[in-house]
Amino acid sequence: MKFLFVHQNFPGQYLHIVRDLLAEGGHEIVFMTEPNRNHMAGVRKVTYARPPATHAAVHPSAREFDVAMRRAEAGYAGAKQIKALGFVPDIIIGHHGWGELLNLVDVFPGVPILGYFEFYYRLDGTDVNFDPEFIMPEAQFGAVRAKNGVNHLAIALEQYGQTPTAWQWQTYPAWARDRITVLREGVDLDICKPDPALRKQKLSIGPLTVGPKQRLITYVARNLEPYRGFHTMMRALPAILQARKDVVVSVVGGDEVSYGAAPVSGTWRSELLAEVGDRLDLSRVHFMGRVTYEDHVKLLQRSDSHIYFSYPFVASWSLREALAVGAPVIGSDTATVTEFVHDGATGLVTPSLDHAALADTTLRMLEDRALAAKLSAGARDYATENLDMKRYLRAFRAEIERIVGKKMVAEIHPPRRTAKDAAKTKTAKAPKPKAVQPPPPPARKRRVVAA
Template identity: 55%
Template sequence: MRFLFVHQNFPGQFLHILRHLHAQGGHEIVFISEANNGALDGVRRAVYRPERRPSEETHPSLREFEGAILRAEAVARTAETLKNGLGYTPDIIIGHHGWGELLNIVDVYPGTPVLGYFEFFYHPDRFDVGFDPEFPVPPAMPARVRLKNAVNLQALNLNGFGQTPTRFQLGTYPEWARPKIALLEEGVNLTECSPDAQSARRVLDVNGVRIGPRDKLITYVSRGLEPYRGFHTFMRALPRILDARPDAQVILVGGDKVSYGAPPSGGCWREVMLKELEGRLDLSRVHFVGKIQYDIYRAMLRRSDAHVYLTYPFVASWSLREAMATGCAIVGSRTEPVEEFIDDRETGLLVPFLSPDGIADGVLEMLEDRNLARRLRRNARRKAEATLGLDDYLANYDALIERIVG
């Protein structure tokens, strides 16, 4: 078959399916994206470049949509080159609807089915909006939030096919839209992300931070250190945790760039929280390591004594799935995206997102009750094996593609 993938950041959500299709053999795979250094065997890249950025003169609430239209036009131009210049017509187009890139490609390939990734449908009065009372909703926010669905609504009217990875994300979409979207639960490589009972006996080195066998390691992972992923509440839990456990070391993985919410008025959230907690943290035991290599990340999860995962009612991170597969002792927020994966006191501990004391209680219990932690680790891995297997995910992906293409 001939496949055409589209995502502004190659390979996006499509790494596993791309490797799988290449391993099957006999497929032609082309990927349209913006320029980056990514490369995969068997995948040809085609780069698109928007003509310009959204105009400063455009209404602020419409700049995101204008950016989506500019991307849609650029992707369509690249697709026309593939079609008219190289004679490439795919059997199916697979991409992400979030950035508008698929909106015009249907005009280039009107007879080709499109399978679009639907990630989240925004609401002005629930889920992430207004969830955290520390950040009140400005009067103009509801109107802006509704406009964030402009690409979603355009995509839902393309008469294509959709996929989304969790029941929570599917439930954010209006009832009339859900029949258009298949639930395709994402998997994780259970071999790459696997427990290692001997890891606690070795010294772990994470970007120069050395964790010895006698240390208790608390881990936190987020692409960006920001409130959407509970960075602020976790930081506020640390003084009590560190006071109670002089043997505890904390590693926080993630960058300073905001991925989902709003940046602070000055600096980054890491700087804001360090200033707020000045004099209350033993900074010799709190380590901000930035972004780390995947092998080091997996070794860190294997060594972790308590892995903290917090999120607003929003999209769950891949790191949660990987932590389960690794058999981490997970302390997660009692929010819908996490509750879909973690059963309280069965596969992890659920704690209130907005309560630093509640988070500290969960972490300290996990560190102090070794039998509980051992049982939760074992159950998390078993649930991952039962529900997050990569082979099952890819088999379901194959079946969905076959049903679409016919």
């Protein structure tokens, strides 16, 4: 089968599905992206020019849309080049968030598109004004609605969509959901698995050393910020450290801003340290920055209590990984988290913005080892049933077959002719392009595929 993948940061979340196709062999894979240094043997990477920054004259609420339209234009030009080389895909797979997919229906009419729908921006029930500490002024509400411009154009293509969680699916309007399938993303359970031996020996990673008789609290985010409950976690630490002298804390994450607004000055880490730092034993609180994936997994495997908080927003990969390794998870009471963390079964749930409650729940987890063991086993069982990468890949492949209307059979393709070959055989006729069958009509009701 012939695949065209599209993502502005190759390979994005398509790493695992592309690896799976490459391992099977016999498929042609082209990946269109902005320039970067990543590469995968067996994948033809085609880059398009990175769009320029938006002009200052563009209305602030329309700047994301302006950049998306420029990227759509660049994606269109890149796809034209791909087609000129004789490549017509059986399916186009990509992320709708940045606009590259929007004009590909014009280049490859009749070729189905499976687009990733990540999040529909709303003024109620999601991240906006969830936290009363950081209120968005009413004058900015229009900018939130404007962020759905690409979402709306993508839905209007009348193609196919997928999203990784039921909660993300529910953020979309009812009239859009019948075009979006839930494909639950997975993790590699052979890598992310429990390792009880780590608790029986000293573990040293970067500035952190934790011994067998100590308790390790872990926290992970791409960046340390309120969206991921960093402020709640930091405010809970004084009570936890005061109550237990055997606790060591690992805080993994950078000091940039991924989501939400930046602090007035400095970083969120400096802001929270200024607030509670004088009540912390900083010899036991280790800010790890960004760590290697191997060290990340080891910290989760060793964890006695893993804190994962989030506003109502997209769940992080680290939550899935924590469950897979059997970390005793304490999650916030937001639907983003409770879709994974079931109170008393796969972890403990506590109010998102209540640091005192978080401190009490964490101490309960640390003190009740029988409960922690039960939750650890429950988390691993849940991951085995719901978060297996192999099951996710099978579900993704089944969705591709449903959309294309044929089995993903590996084919043997002849070597592609080079310009030098063409010069030697100028009289040879170019092969006729393969006819592309129109896609079957999209499903008209929600489909949830367990990964």
